[in-house]
Amino acid sequence: MRVMVLVKATEESEAGMAPTSEMLEAFAAMDRFTEELVEAGVFIAAAGLKPSSESKRVAFEGASRAVIDGPFAEARELVAGFSIWEVRDMDEAVAWAKRMPNCMPGRSEVEIRPFYEAADLADYVTPEELANPRGGDRGKLGVA
Numbered sequence: 001m002r003v004m005v006l007v008k009a010t011e012e013s014e015a016g017m018a019p020t021s022e023m024l025e026a027f028a029a030m031d032r033f034t035e036e037l038v039e040a041g042v043f044i045a046a047a048g049l050k051p052s053s054e055s056k057r058v059a060f061e062g063a064s065r066a067v068i069d070g071p072f073a074e075a076r077e078l079v080a081g082f083s084i085w086e087v088r089d090m091d092e093a094v095a096w097a098k099r100m101p102n103c104m105p106g107r108s109e110v111e112i113r114p115f116y117e118a119a120d121l122a123d124y125v126t127p128e129e130l131a132n133p134r135g136g137d138r139g140k141l142g143v144a
Helices: 011-015 021-039 091-101 125-133
Strands: 001-006 045-048 058-061 064-069 079-086 110-114
Touching: 001 045, 001 091, 011 021, 021 079, 079 091
Parallel strands: none
Antiparallel strands: 001 079, 001 110, 045 079, 058 064
């Protein structure tokens, strides 16, 4: 099963402050942790995200689109980074997440969200679409 591990933003990460020596040590610990994920065959991808002050949102309502410039309120509702892992089940994902270094000063959180897989959509798509999720109507399945 594939999961996305969302590293929640904090007031500090949203401030975009220059890294302290403690933060650099935490980043080095995260690099070591990522190497463990790679060696275990769990790691697929990861990246940190710039603060929301450098972000934009696009709001949809019917055919209309509106662009909203950051920064955005409620840092705890924002994402500061992500990882994608391939794990056996949610228990394994939680076990790995509990080993993650805390790269934020103070309290921080991660959220683990499973991806939809083709089998999750079996009641909604044809067997042909399940057999070839990347062919034809790519937008219909949205799964790998």
